[in-house]
Every structure is written in structure tokens, then in C-alpha cells.
Amino acid sequence: MRHNVHSCFKRALAPALCATILISGVAAQSPSKGRVTNPATPLVTESEAVRYLEQSTFGPTSPLINRVQSIGIKDMLQTEYEAPMSVYPDLPVFPADSADGCPTGSDPNCFRDNYTMYQLQLRFFLNALFGDDQLRQRVAFALHQIFVVSGLAIQQPSSMAPYLNLFARGAFGNYRQLLYDVTVNPAMGAYLDMANNDKRSGGASPNENYAREILQLFSIGLYRLNQDGTTQLDVSGQPIPTYDQNTIIGFAKIFTGWTYAPLPGATSQWTNPENYLAPMVAFENHHDLSAKPLLNGVISLANQKAKKDLVFALDNIFNHPNVAPFICKQLIQNLVTSNPTPGYVSRISAVFNNNGSGVRGDLKAVVSAILQDSEARCDDVATCASANDVNYGHLRSPVLYVTNILRAFNATSDGVSLSDRTRNMGQEPLNPPTVFSYYRPNYVIPGTTLLGPEFTIQSSAAAINRANFANTMVFGRIGTAPAGTAIDLTGLQALSTGDGTGVTVVNELDRLLMHGAMSAAMRTRILQTITALPGVTAADHLKRARWALYLVTTSSQYQVAR
């Protein structure tokens, strides 16, 4: 099926048709390697399997829960590493001016399909909902939230797809390689102005945009960090900046002399026209040759060629002690919990600094360690962090909120309108509003001292729009069948029919959506509500199932993944 989907994108068939192909594949989907149901001796408790999948996928499904229980988390991770990679398709390059690309009389969807992220957003949701490489896609999405290029600025999807593929490929690769790939990628070059950044003369400074953001956002952050992610303070209790304006100017000079790769068949010149399909190329006579102040008092040698300078500078960044805690804490926050203990961050930083084989920056080892850490797992309820820290966990981001609900109930989807839905909740995938992404890792929940990155965007409107998404899915669908998105409630309905007390339905929601963590008070309230409804006909039981599902998915107890 995967091949069908890929080729349908390549042939630029209507997305809805492609999606139909995909869905039929998904309907038949099963873990290809040894599906196990009701394993006799599970290696992992069901609740732990669900929690692990909340952290490592776009949402637990019953087949995956069985799988994790039967093979254990370590083998499950291995399976994830080996799963075939879902990539964004090559799309046709259109003229820079949409008036040329979509002249009067064009297909009414010409602009949407070729000058917005629409097609890639469909693909994003299809990968998230149905891809077998769940962990890879989840980590790729987390990495794109760190290394932001926004589709709002890079108009054509054909320009963005190669950039996004860096993260699918790099999710289990090395951070240093990813840093290089991102830096010379033309989408980043265009977004933060490294492309065509010329050396300057007469005291003028080259463009500082990429220099500033690679340090502040992609690698080390503003302040010196301890390996446990806490901020180092000077003798007067103030944080210690990692760089100053002179460092920015130094790096800005490093990043001079790069332009787009020549178009096929064209002679390369300073500057080349935009080309998003190949890494940028260097022009030595436009590269600043002065010695440049970098991090930690290091000064680059004068008269180094552009690429050598770049490699030297990226190594200078990569070897800064901040990189491990800065990057690892954000990945923990994205996957597991907003407020990891310093010990947790410290353990993962150590893996970033050395994967056990002397390699620094091994993201596969980092992700493995994050998900297997004692603070992520809860093998013993008496001692585990999630059970003992009442503030553990994180608000599901809008994308995770949507995909978790859909995946739990075997949704069919063509992906259409899902990005509109999450945009109304504050997160439109591939289109973060700025290089600072959708929300900020250091956001403090107002009135508390707790970090809550996802609360940056949790407005009154976002809260209402989440509930309205639940309403749409529970009581209706997006679009008209067979297009659109719908969940399958027949299983839940059957559980209601089979148990007039409602307990079985609520247990199932507790198991699948809340890994068994529903409080007694919440359970009682939901049971009261649904058992007050008639329970005779099939329609009665569908209604009971729907009400229970609505109440769980709109609750904060569900929206906060713990």
C-alpha cells in the first residue's frame, strides 16, 4: 500500500483519491511482524504500553498496545527504528510568481496545491495517523519545532518537502549532521537569510539573522546551562549569557558566501536563482575571510574557505556544553513531560554527550534513553514519577490531541481540514508563525512555577475549539463519506450494549485514552451521566458511548497526558 500512496503523490493524482487508497491500506493494517493479541505473559503492563505509545507515537491503537505488551519496549523501539520511512513527496516546481503558475483559468485549487503547504499538511496527517514509522515521525515533528522553517514564508510545497525530509532522515541520525544539513538547506537559507549573504566592507555587518537564531534556538540558547538543564548563575545570582553581539557578528561572517545551487544546466554564479532541490553552494570571493570570534573564546582562522569555515563554526557550536541539555530537555518536554527533573535531563544529556560508544550527538540513543528512562516509565506504580508527581506530564499539543483521538478509534481520513482544525487550536503543522515555533519551551503556566510549553497557545478560543473538534468527531464527521475523516464507534457501542451498567464502556475509555489513570470521581460522574440515558435500543447504546467519549476527550484529565 505504501507504494501506492507514494506513487499517487508522484503522479499528482487528486489527494482525496490517494487518501482513499491509503485508507484501504490502513483498514487492512496490522503489525506485519507477528501480531499478537492477548499475549499470555505480557512483558509490559497494559497501562505502561499505552503510556509508552502516548509518548512515542501520534496515539495508541489497540494493535500497537498488544504489540508493545508482547514484545516489550526495547524491541518495540528497535521495530520503530527499522520501520520503512514515510517521506514527503517530490512535488512539481512552479514559477516563483503564482500569477504565472496559476494564471486565470487554472484549476481552482492551483494556488492551494502549489503555493501553500496544503498538500504537505495532508501528508503530515496521513503519516501521523497511518504511518508505520510512528516514532520517526513523532521525533521529526519535534525536531522541526526546534529547527523551524515556516511554510508561511516558504510558499511552495516543492520547496519545503526536501527540508522536512531532513528530519525524517535525521530523527535517528546525528545532531551534528542535522545541524549541517539544516544550515545549507535552501529553505533555511531563504528563511533566515543565509542564502546570498554577502561579505561586507567598510565596517558594515553581514546579515545576522541565521547567526542569531542558530545559537539562540537551534543549539545552545541564551544562557549557560548545567548538564541537568538548570541555568548557571554568576556570583550575583544572574544567568551567564552564552554569547554577545560580537559573537553574533563573528558567526554572521561565517555564514557569508553561500547562494542557491545552480539550476540544472545553468552556469553557477553569484547569485543563483532560488533552487530548493539541492544544498546551497559557496562562492569564495563572497565569503568573509577575516578571523571571526566564535563561542567560548575560540577564533576562527583568517583566510579559511567558506565550507571549511562553516564546518569549523558548526563544530564550535556542536561542542558547546549547552547543546546536550538545551536540545534534550526540549525533546523530553515534547515526548514525555513539561517539567523533567534535573536528574532526568542530566541522564539524557550524558547520552547526548556520549552514546556509550564515544559518539556525541547520537539522536537515536537520545530518543531511546528518553523513552526508557525511569522517569518516563512506570513499571512500579508505588515509585514511579507519573504516579508520585501530581504535576507530571504535559498538555497534549493540538496536533497530538487530534491524532490521538483519531487513532484510538480506527479513523478513516483523507487528512482534509485537519490542519484547519489544529490551526484553530493554535498549531497549524508546517506553518509555525515565527522561527520561535508554535509555543515556547520555557513558558511558565501563569500563577505557577511550572513550565507548560503547550499553554503558550492555550487560549480561551483554543480550548473551545478543542471541545468542538471532539464534538465533530464523536457526533459526526469531517466531510462527506467516503471522503473526510470519521472515527469508528461500533466497538464502543458494542461494549455498551453488552453492559447496561456502563462500566465496560468507561473502562475501555480509561484503558485506551487514559492508560487507566481516570480518577474515581471522574469515573463516577461519567457513569452517572450515561446511565441516566435510556439503554434499550442500539441507538441508545451508541448515544451512551458517544456521551462517554465526549466527556473524556473534552476533559482536562485527558488533555493532559500523564
Added chain:
Amino acid sequence: MKKSRRVFLRRSGLALGGAVFASSMRSLGLVNALAQSGKGIDDPAPDYKALVCIFLFGGNDCNNMIIPYNDYTNYATRRGVLAIPQAELLQISPPSQGSLIYGLHPKLSPEVAIPTQMTGLLPLWASGKLAILPNVGTLIQPLTRTQYLAGQPRPANLFSHEDQADQHQSAIVANTTINPLTGWGGRMAERTAMLNGNATFPMIVSPSGTNVFSTSDTIRPLVPSSGLSGFTNPIASDPRYQSMQNLLTLDRQSKVIDASSDTMQRAIAHTDLLNQALNDSTSVTTVFPSTGLGNQLRQVARVIAKRSTLFGLQRQIFFCSIGGFDTHENQLTPHANLFSQLSQAMKAFYEATVALGVASSVTTFTLSDFGRTLVPTGTGSDHGWGSHQMVMGGAVLGGNFYGAFPTLTPGGPDDTGSQGRWIPKTSLDQYGWTLAKWFGLATADKGTVFPNISNFTTQDLGFLG
């Protein structure tokens, strides 16, 4: 009349529950307010005041916003490819600047060049409803170039977008990674809440989403949305709705769950009432430009139109924004377009306040991350510090500059270095306090809302009458 009253009662009852409901009825003076507004026209509220923040995200290039006209040659030389032709400038003569003439960017009044365009801000400058604050920005204390180079205290993380946008919204300019951020709008709302009696509707409405400015420990902005869908009518009698509300009260020992439930409760409590104002297309007849900012300001006007009849409020704060000001490359045309959008939306909003009879009760002001370098970097400009801001409204003593215009010399007395990043001569605290004092913030609360205000001799800049 009856209808709107019934709707309001229903919403309040739903949102607040019986006990709170009774007190909110008394405190709002609701019955009186409703009884008096039967003419379908909102009575002017003589004591009403509103502040409207327009945040220019990305860092507005102030150097092309207000341009020295007499000393144009120096400007043009320094700006190079970014220079706006002198002949296109909209000449203004602020009395505070002696006999010097300055030029507004031509797109701050697009109708001058192209008469068919919607009007911008020049007429408001001419009629004294628009003031300009040159070179205002984040400061701990007054700072000269010499002091700056000697390492005297300055705000943390200058030239960084997120930090400087936060600082402009929070007025907290020290390191922001340790303390939770609260906004000066939010803190001001907390400390002026008594001016709204016991009204329960939020003082701050943000058509521009969540933001630091509007947030404090207890204050959140209300962000418009369509409202909850899927319940039977009347919603309060729907058992599923009752149950959902009940679940929001449970398990709140987790502060994360608590924060999520609190957000939802506030949303449910107020969104439907807000929508009664926003969905009334007859209350504001002024034509707004169909731009993002135009739509936001029209929403603000519609809320203001119902300030007493629906909300019972004497003080309101609004947060709007327009993005795209981070003009690192190819700056000229996009920047000009942003000025067109900004000026036309502001002008339309002013006209709407005139039509609503509240022009002197509503003061609109701009903020941005920072200014930008005078010296271009390629075809754009880089992150700077001090910038120029605008204040608009019937209470504004306009047609004038408040504060010193920077010397446009790289490496000169106002530069941090050699690229023309201006050290502010007026602090955000002075600017904010002048607005807040007019709004009704007590002097006793000055230092809580503007922590560094005591470091400045002149605290009220005098641009509001």
C-alpha cells in the same frame, strides 16, 4: 430588550452557578444598564476608558517610519538602498522639535499619493489626535552611549525577538528565564479591577490570541471563538453539558490539569456573551479595511459598542497585532504594505470610536519588538533597540513628538555600536505609565506594574490630557 436580557441571564447562570450569579447581577448593575439602553443605542459612558495595544511583531524599522526632512542627505547616505525618496515624505512639523521638519513614510497615509486609497494617519496628526514618541524602548535606567559601552545596566537579551517582544509586553527587562512572565496589561488590569465594580466579564479581550501583555497571575485575555457547539438548547439543561462542567472541577490538585480546566471554564463563561457583541453587524457602521488588523480592530469596536449593555464595564484593554516586520531582506515593498495596513486600520478604528461617541475614552498605542539598524544589511535591516511608537485617540495631545529624536549617525551618541542600533532616550516604563495613569492605575501601583519607573525623573510624558 427582553431578549437580550434573557440571554444574558441565561449565560450568566450557566457560567457562574447560582451563588456567584446573584452577586454578579447586583454588581453589574445589570438591571439598570439594561433598562436604560432600550433605545438600541449605547449610551456614552462618561467614565469609560479603554486602551488598545497594537503590537508590530518582528521589530518595526522606525528609521523609515519617521525621517528627518531637513537633514535628509545624512539619512539617505546612511540608509543607502533603504532610503525613501525625499519627495515622497509626508512633511510634519512637531512643535517640540523647534523648526525641524520631519517626514512620515508615505504609506502612513496612502491616500496622499493615491487618492482612491483608504485614508491613513496624516489627518489625525493634523487634527492633533496622533502623537509620536521617538526612540522609546526597554531600559532599566537612563543610559548614554558611554555608559552603555562601560557596561552599565541594560535590559537582558537585547536584539533578540522573543525576549524583547516579551519585555515590551511585560515591562520586566531583567532576565526572563527565571521568573514567570506577567504582562503590564495584565498587572494593570488586576490593579484597576475595582473600576469595573464586581463585573465578571474579563477586562482584557485579545482578538490576537494569547500573549504576555494580557496575562498576569490571575488575569487572562478572552480570545474570541465561535463558542461551544453540539448541545441542546437551553444548554444549561443539557446533562452532557452539566457533566462536562462538573469534570472541569475535578482532579485539579494537578496544576497542569488545573490550568487547562481554568482556561476552559473562563472560555465557557464568557465566549457566548462576547459573541453577542461580535456578531452584531449593526453596532459599528464604519468601514474597516479587510485586513487582519482591520478585522481585529473592528472586533474591538464592536465590543466597545456593547461595553455597558452587555458587559457592564468601565475599563477595557485590548490586544491586537500585525506581523511581518522582521524585514531582513527585500524590505522596502513589504514594509510599505505593512504601513498601509497599519495606518488604514488605525484610522478606521479612530473613526469608529468617533461614531460610537467614545473617541476621547479610547487610546490606541503601538509597541514592537525593537527598532532596526540604520545601516542596511543587504536589502533589509537587522535587529535594533529603540524605536518610534504612535499614540492615537481623542484624549491624545497629538500633532507632536514626545521625547528626543535619535542622531542618525552610526557610532554616534545614540548608537550602541556602529550599525545604528539606537539606545532609547525614553523608556517603555515612562510610556506605559503615562498610558496607565490616564487609564486609572493608582500611583501606589506604579512600581508594581512598571518596575523601573522610579529610575526616571519625568514619569508622565504628558501626551495624554
